[in-house]
Amino acid sequence: MMNDRSSVSRTHKLKKFVTDGAGRLIIFMTCAVLLWAFFSVFIIERPDRYLPSPLAVILSSADMIYKGSLLSYYSDTLTRLIFGGVVGILIGIPIGLMLGLNRTIADMFYPLMNFFQSVSGIAIFPVVVIWFGNSDTTVMIVILYTSFFPIAFNVLSGVRAVPVRYIQAARTLGASRLQIVRDVLLPGAMPSVAVGTRLSVGFAWRAVIAGEMLAGRPGLGNMIFSGQELDNTAMILLGMVMIGITWIILDHYLLRPLEADTIERWGLVQR
Amino acid sequence: MSVEAKLIVENLSHHYPDEYTGESVHALEKINLQVFENEFVAIVGPSGCGKTTLLNIIAGLLPYREGQATVDGVSIEGPGPDRGVVFQEHAILPWRTVSRNIGHGLELQRVAKDEIRQRVQEYIDLVGLTGFEDRYPHELSGGMKQRVAVARTLCADPIIMLMDEPFAAVDAQTRITLQDELNRIVMATRKTVLFITHSVEEAAFLGDRCIVFSRRPGEIKKEIKIDIPREERVWKDMATNPKFTHARDEILRLVRQEVTTDDE
Numbered sequence: 001m002m003n004d005r006s007s008v009s010r011t012h013k014l015k016k017f018v019t020d021g022a023g024r025l026i027i028f029m030t031c032a033v034l035l036w037a038f039f040s041v042f043i044i045e046r047p048d049r050y051l052p053s054p055l056a057v058i059l060s061s062a063d064m065i066y067k068g069s070l071l072s073y074y075s076d077t078l079t080r081l082i083f084g085g086v087v088g089i090l091i092g093i094p095i096g097l098m099l100g101l102n103r104t105i106a107d108m109f110y111p112l113m114n115f116f117q118s119v120s121g122i123a124i125f126p127v128v129v130i131w132f133g134n135s136d137t138t139v140m141i142v143i144l145y146t147s148f149f150p151i152a153f154n155v156l157s158g159v160r161a162v163p164v165r166y167i168q169a170a171r172t173l174g175a176s177r178l179q180i181v182r183d184v185l186l187p188g189a190m191p192s193v194a195v196g197t198r199l200s201v202g203f204a205w206r207a208v209i210a211g212e213m214l215a216g217r218p219g220l221g222n223m224i225f226s227g228q229e230l231d232n233t234a235m236i237l238l239g240m241v242m243i244g245i246t247w248i249i250l251d252h253y254l255l256r257p258l259e260a261d262t263i264e265r266w267g268l269v270q271r
Numbered sequence: 272m273s274v275e276a277k278l279i280v281e282n283l284s285h286h287y288p289d290e291y292t293g294e295s296v297h298a299l300e301k302i303n304l305q306v307f308e309n310e311f312v313a314i315v316g317p318s319g320c321g322k323t324t325l326l327n328i329i330a331g332l333l334p335y336r337e338g339q340a341t342v343d344g345v346s347i348e349g350p351g352p353d354r355g356v357v358f359q360e361h362a363i364l365p366w367r368t369v370s371r372n373i374g375h376g377l378e379l380q381r382v383a384k385d386e387i388r389q390r391v392q393e394y395i396d397l398v399g400l401t402g403f404e405d406r407y408p409h410e411l412s413g414g415m416k417q418r419v420a421v422a423r424t425l426c427a428d429p430i431i432m433l434m435d436e437p438f439a440a441v442d443a444q445t446r447i448t449l450q451d452e453l454n455r456i457v458m459a460t461r462k463t464v465l466f467i468t469h470s471v472e473e474a475a476f477l478g479d480r481c482i483v484f485s486r487r488p489g490e491i492k493k494e495i496k497i498d499i500p501r502e503e504r505v506w507k508d509m510a511t512n513p514k515f516t517h518a519r520d521e522i523l524r525l526v527r528q529e530v531t532t533d534d535e
Contacts, residue, residue, distance in 0.1 A: 168332055169362040173376040173427055174352030183375070187366040266366045267409025 025252070052234040057241065060234040070223075074242060077208055077219035080136065084143025085204035089197060091144075092151035096196070099152070100159025100189070101181065113152065121146035121207045125214055139211035146207035150199035158192025159185050191263045198255060205247060275344070276305035277463050278329065278431050283338030284488075285324055297488040298324045302338070304482065304491070306431065306465055311457060311501075313466045313474035315522060316484025316492075317529045322467045325489065326435050329465065330356045343430055352376055355429035357420050360440040363408050370395060370404040372419050376427025394422040397456060414445035421453070425460055434466045438473070447506050450476055454504050471526055475519040476504060483525045493525055 033054050040053035047053060052060075064070035099106040099113075121142045132138045162185055170184050212221030220239045227235035263269050285299040298321040306312045314322050327333040329340055331350035340347045342354060355376070363372045371378075374391040382390075395401055398418040408416055417437055424432055438446045450473060457464060468474050474481045478497055485492045497518045509515045 163361065165358060165362045166364060168330075168350075169356070169358060169364075170375075170379075171332070171350040172330055172352070172354065172356040173379055173423070174350075175379050179379055183379075184364065187364070190366070262366070266407055268365060 022252070025248070049231070049233055052237060057234045057237050060232070061238050064235075064238075070238075073219050073223050076217070077212065077221065078246070080139055080143060080211075080219065081201075081204055081208045084140045084208065085147045085201055088144040088147030088204065089151050089200050092148045092196070092200065093155055093193065095148075096152040096155025097159060097181075097186075097189070100156045101185070106156070113149070116145075117149045117153070121203075122210055122214070125211070129215065134215045134217070136217060138215050139208065139217055142211045143204050143207040147200040147204040150203055151193070151196035154192040154196030154199070155189055158189030158196075161192070162188030187262075187266075190266075191268050194255070194259050194263055198251075201250065201255075202247075205243065209243065276307050277310075277343060278304070278306040278465065279339070279341045280304040280325075280329070281339040283325070283328065283335060283340060285321070285328065285333075285335055285337065287324075299328075300488040300490045302489070302491060306463060308463055309461050311464045311466065311477055311479045313468060313478030313481045314484060315468055315471060315474040315481060315526060316489065317486055317526060318469055320484040320486055320529070321489030322484050323435055326356075326433050326465070326467050330354055330433055352380065352427050353430045355424035355427055355432050357417070357424050357432065357434040357437045359436045360413070360416070363416055363419050363423065365408050368405050368407055369400055369411070369419055372408070373422045373426050375423060380427070390426055394426045397425075397459060398422040399452070412445075413441045414449055417441060417449060418452075421456065425456070425462065429462075431463045431465060434464060436468055437466075439469070446473075451506055453477065454501060458501050471519060471523045475515055475522055476506070476509060481518065481522055483522060484529075486529045492529070495521055 036051075037054050040047045040051045040056075044051045048056065061070055099109060124145060125138075125142055128138045128141050132141065166184050166188060167180055170180050175183065208219070209221035209224070211217070212219040213225040216222060220242060224236050224239035227233065227239065259269075280302055283299060283302040283304075284297075286295050286297050288294065289296050302325060304312075314325070316322050324333065328335045329342075329347060331347050331354065345353075347354075364375070367375065370388075370391050373394055374387045377387045377390060392404075395404060398421055400415065400418055400422070403411065403415065408419065411419070420437065438449050441449065454477065456462075466474075466477060475497060481495045481497060483492045483495070484490070495518055497514065499512065499514050503512070
């Protein structure tokens with residue numbers, strides 16, 4: 001009897017682990033790493049040059065951790081990402097909101113926004129270098145610039161997409177313009193804020209890597225770049241893996257819980 | 272002492288430009304209407320007759336130029352909490368729980384939190400949503416959402432409650448229940464109501480007075496008094512109530528005239 005029950009609960013736990021978000025993630029990652037190892041060890045000739053195995057990558061990182069360079073690269077890159085990205089998003093949300101609320105302002109600034117949105121961060125890079133040199137400021141400005149547009153445009157269209165019915169209902173309850181913004185337009189635009197944030201952080205990631213490569217600032221992007229020059233493929237892969245894993249963690253522990261508490265709870269999006 | 276009507280509409284006409292062609296559409300023609308305290312007035316008419324336009328004007332959501340509309344002697348200029356509106360559907364906020372939706376009006380008027388909580392609970396109980404206080408709208412059925420909408424409007428304590436086909440989007444079974452409940456709620460709160468509908472039965476069942484609109488441009492075709500005490504208005508007794516069946520048949524005849532002339 002006892003044995004029976006414990007085995008039932010064990011399979012239950014296993015099932016829960018498999019269907020749980022984190023469990024699924026771990027299983028998926030394990031499979032990906034195994035597949036990578038399989039290719040590296042059995043299929044590819046000269047894996048150290050073309051596709052080093054996961055173990056080789058970890059060993060190269062151990063070497064770099066020991067020297068202390070990996071950690072400093074990683075923290076440099078993250079700092080740039082967080083400052084540039086967060087500032088870009090924090091500027092983008094109110095500006096998108098303002099454009100969404102006021103037709104006149106929107107008509108004035110929309111063409112300008114469109115113009116700059118089409119000019120990618122990399123394209124403005126040379127000008128920023130002329131202004132600020134190959135500095136951290138340059139990288140930060142490019143990240144900020146790149147992460148600004150997705151969030152601003154999404155908030156803008158999110159505010160406009162809030163059903164007129166909600167606004168009318170609030171007005172008949174006696175809401176002022178400011179109260180409508182607070183109680184109706186802001187929460188109504190939340191799905192778009194979520195999408196925009198996701199896009200902005202994604203774009204900021206790309207900008208930070210490209211910016212470091214072009215400006216030659218130490219960081220993960222630069223590490224990947226110099227990996228190619230030094231013919232150290234393990235170093236390149238290490239940089240890629242760290243970028244990817246960081247993004248997964250950011251997404252899982254920062255963005256997803258935020259969405260779960262708001263737009264999913266309100267039934268505005270389906271999980 | 273003469274009794275002054277709560278809502279007075281005088282010689283109200285309305286034209287608006289068509290969204291696509293730009294042509295002027297004549298929606299309402301010289302509407303004269305009075306709604307007295309504690310009275311339930313139902314407006315019924317074929318679709319497109321301008322009855323929703325009239326309600327939007329009274330709600331203050333649509334500006335008007337020709338004629339006069341006043342509530343408690345004050346000219347209507349924009350929306351306000353003195354005229355609560357229950358819309359057809361999808362008007363309660365998805366990001367607020369049942370109780371926060373119902374208390375929204377009081378919150379906007381900056382009423383003290385304790386008082387809001389107390390009043391909200393009162394109306395939750397009144398509309399039969401006890402136990403659903405912390406649910407979000409997407410977890411409720413269509414009928415329950417409309418109960419929330421009614422409670423939200425009543426909780427803000429308007430002078431008059433305007434209802435724009437509030438039960439048109441729920442299934443027939445739920446509609447009958449909601450109509451019975453609305454009767455009970457109106458009895459309990461003694462609210463003044465202006466109710467728009469295209470359903471003849473609904474108008475006859477709920478209205479103290481029923482106003483039949485003509486086709487566009489909407490004019491008042493006829494007014495019918497339905498002299499059934501509110502306590503007696505329960506659906507299961509209606510089939511055998513001659514006052515109800517007579518009023519219903521009369522309204523139906525009037526509405527039919529409008530619809531059939533349309534077909535010719």
